Each structure stands twice: as C-alpha cells, then as structure tokens.
Amino acid sequence: MNVIALLGTGTMGAAVGRRLLAAGQRLTVWNRTPGRTGSLVAAGARAAATPAEAVRDADVVITMLTDATAVREVLFGADPAAADLRPGTHLVEMSTIGPRAVAELTRLLPAGVPLVDAPVAGSAGAAEAGRLVVLAGGPEAAVDRVAPVLELLGTVRRCGGLGSGAALKLVLNTALVTAVTATADALAVAAAVGVDRRTAIEALEVGPLRGAVARATATDAAFTVALAAKDARLALDALGDVPAPVLHAAASALAAAPHPHEDIAALTGVRPTTTHDKEQP
Secondary structure, eight states: OOEEEEEOOSHHHHHHHHHHHHTTOEEEEEOSSGGGGHHHHHTTOEEOSSHHHHHTTOSEEEEOBSSHHHHHHHHHSSSOGGGGOOTTOEEEEOSOOHHHHHHHHHHHSOTTOOEEEOOEESOHHHHHHTOEEEEEESOHHHHHHHHHHHTTTEEEEEEESTTHHHHHHHHHHHHHHHHHHHHHHHHHHHHHTTOOHHHHHHHHHTSSSTHHHHHHTOSSOOOBHHHHHHHHHHHHHHHTTSOOHHHHHHHHHHHHOSOTTSBGGGGGTOOOOOOOSSBOO
16 A cells, blocks of 8 residues: 655645545645644544655655645755655646646656656545546656556546646646636626626526536635636746737736635636635645
8 A cells, every 4th residue: 555645735635635545545644734634634644744754654745735836845945855755756746837847846856756747627526526637747657656546536647748747737727717717708798788697607508608607607616716827827938929818818817806715716706615725835
C-alpha cells in the first residue's frame, strides 16, 4: 500500500483526501491552516506540522494548492518539502498552474523524484464520488506508477509528456470561464429587455450555451471567482500577443466581480455558500 502525502486541504484537497481514505490509503496531510485538516484526521489521516514532515516517508506526494507561487513556497521555500523527498518518491502536481510552472518544477526537483502533472476536471463532489477526470501528463513510467492512486479519484486521461495535463486544463478552464461570463451577459440582456430569469435560463439550456447554463447557475460547486481569474490570467500569459478578445473580456469580468471568494456562479447572480477551493500556504 502507498503512503500518500497530501499538501493542501482546502475544499478540493479535502475532498481528494476523503476519497483516498475511503479507499483505504495511508494518508498524511498538511495545510497552512492546521484546523482545516481536522476532518481528515478524524477519518484516519495523520497530520504533519510542516510540508517537509509530511513528505518524509511518502511514496506519492500530491500538491493541491492555490497557484504556482503557493506550490513553489511549499516545495522550495522555508522548511522546503523538496529537501525531504526521497529518490523514487513521485510528486503529483494537481493544482492548476499551467505548463510553464510545471517545467520549472521539473528543473528544481531533486534528482530521482519523478513529476506527474495531473490537474482535474470536476468538483469536490465528483472527487469524493471518484468521478473526476484526471488530466495526467508526464513520462509513461511515472504515470504508470501513480495511476493506481489517480484511478481512485476517477478516470485518468493520459495527455502526453510532462506539462500536457496542465496545458489541457488551461484549455478546459478557458472554455469554462468564457461560457459562464457569456451566460451572465445573456441573463443581463434578458433583464434589460424584460425577459424573466427563469424563462431566459430555460431557453438558454436548450440553446447555444446548453451545458454551460447548468454550471453557471450551480449552487453546490466550489470554483471561486478568484481562482477562475487566476486561471484566465494563466491562459492569457500562455497566449502572449495572440488576440483573444473573449478571454480578455472574461478575465476583466472576473477581476471586477464583487464576490471573489464565491463560486463562479455568482457572476450570474447565484450566491452559493462562500468557499475556498484550494488552500494557499
């Protein structure tokens, strides 16, 4: 049985942890705010005081953090986890940080520590139910080694070489944030021309936006506006000078949104419970 270390137990990380524990895995957890590991400890996990302590005896280390800055700080900052990674330990980077940051991690990790980038498509509920889509990139042997762990979380889609999972996640999140902001605009037009909200949503559900409407009006999801804005910036950075007016507009709408710590459905007027999708150290 693997010894797994999970660094980051925000909403998504905690859901991943609960799924791994339910599957009988040995799990060590760490989070910047120690109190947020309590439910996992109660379910059988061991809490570590530092990232370095968490990874010391691990076979597989999973990072589920806010952004690339957080990942770098946990792995290479004060009391760095990377210094305690043993040769043969596999690092699975499940945060959404983009392919450039994944390439940087590869250069910084100790020799003998393979990296798999494996961001996910799906919500916390999907993680607990084992229904995520895991976008795995990396050397075939490394993906093979961690696949039994990733398959506990859902379907593993092998994307190619290192960074390919992170790249595909940017594609998916670009589609998501532009579709949700488009839905918000369509509902704003509906209000302006006197179409009631329910009628507009029912029409949009079978119209050009179809599947986007369900996500844009969800009340039980946990992908915050702030995280979506971060992912939109990652996609724009990757584009460089390539024109992308719709994505620029979506990024501006996300940056100006009044409730950055609520789910992106807040853009359409839905006010789900305030949440934190991933934890930054």
